[in-house]
Amino acid sequence: MRSKARAASVSIRIRVALTLYPLLYRRDRSNLELVRIGTDYGGWWIPAGLLDASSLCYCAGVGTDISFDTGLIERYGCSVWGIDPTPRSIEWVAKLRPDSRFTMIPVGVGGASQIHRFYAPPNHDHVSHSLKNLRRTSDYFEARVLSLSDIMQLLGHDRIDLVKLDVEGAEHDALSRLLQDGIRPRVICVEFDQPEPYSWGLRTTKSLRKVGYQLIKVDGLNLTFTLLP
Numbered sequence: 001m002r003s004k005a006r007a008a009s010v011s012i013r014i015r016v017a018l019t020l021y022p023l024l025y026r027r028d029r030s031n032l033e034l035v036r037i038g039t040d041y042g043g044w045w046i047p048a049g050l051l052d053a054s055s056l057c058y059c060a061g062v063g064t065d066i067s068f069d070t071g072l073i074e075r076y077g078c079s080v081w082g083i084d085p086t087p088r089s090i091e092w093v094a095k096l097r098p099d100s101r102f103t104m105i106p107v108g109v110g111g112a113s114q115i116h117r118f119y120a121p122p123n124h125d126h127v128s129h130s131l132k133n134l135r136r137t138s139d140y141f142e143a144r145v146l147s148l149s150d151i152m153q154l155l156g157h158d159r160i161d162l163v164k165l166d167v168e169g170a171e172h173d174a175l176s177r178l179l180q181d182g183i184r185p186r187v188i189c190v191e192f193d194q195p196e197p198y199s200w201g202l203r204t205t206k207s208l209r210k211v212g213y214q215l216i217k218v219d220g221l222n223l224t225f226t227l228l229p
Helices: 002-024 067-076 087-096 148-155 171-180 198-210
Strands: 034-037 044-047 056-060 079-083 102-105 114-119 140-146 162-165 187-191 214-219 222-226
Touching (some): 002 198, 034 067, 044 222, 067 102, 087 102, 102 148, 140 148, 148 171, 171 198, 198 214, 198 222
Parallel strands (some): 079 102, 162 187
Antiparallel strands (some): 187 222, 214 222
């Protein structure tokens, strides 16, 4: 009964958040040409003309939908790294055999490099685990977590052009560390997940704007920021 009550509470909070997000997160720009890439479930809005074949894209939070990742490859011809430590996601991608320009990195993303527990969703049919344990469950697996700068070092990259973060609450630590390390992707796509405190997202948005990012799209719980020349 307690788990059902908690699930109902989260469902209500998500519905409220969908109404509040356009009010809490006011767009800075509305005149950019945007394109939506991916499925209804896994797609994101990005600026149409900022990426090309040389772009390096990190997409953290693979789950069982890489339509955004493969859509980036199809549209721009760029290279994409999917980042997710979840065993089910790793197995799913291995069976899928995606385009050779997509590479799976089996680690989590956070603010520091260490071993973390990733807690299961209440519904075991769902795939997304949370190192913040947003749903207050007890089942977990352990996996290595890296900051984005550590992943860049691992891959030998000196920049990232696009970052997507759908990482169940860990997005705030990851972005805080990203800014601290002086890394400035042209595009940041991030889900401010629920039931995390609204203050987390507002603080992260303020930090992004402080260094020049503009919020250009709010789509449900998903926000797109860009750093324009």
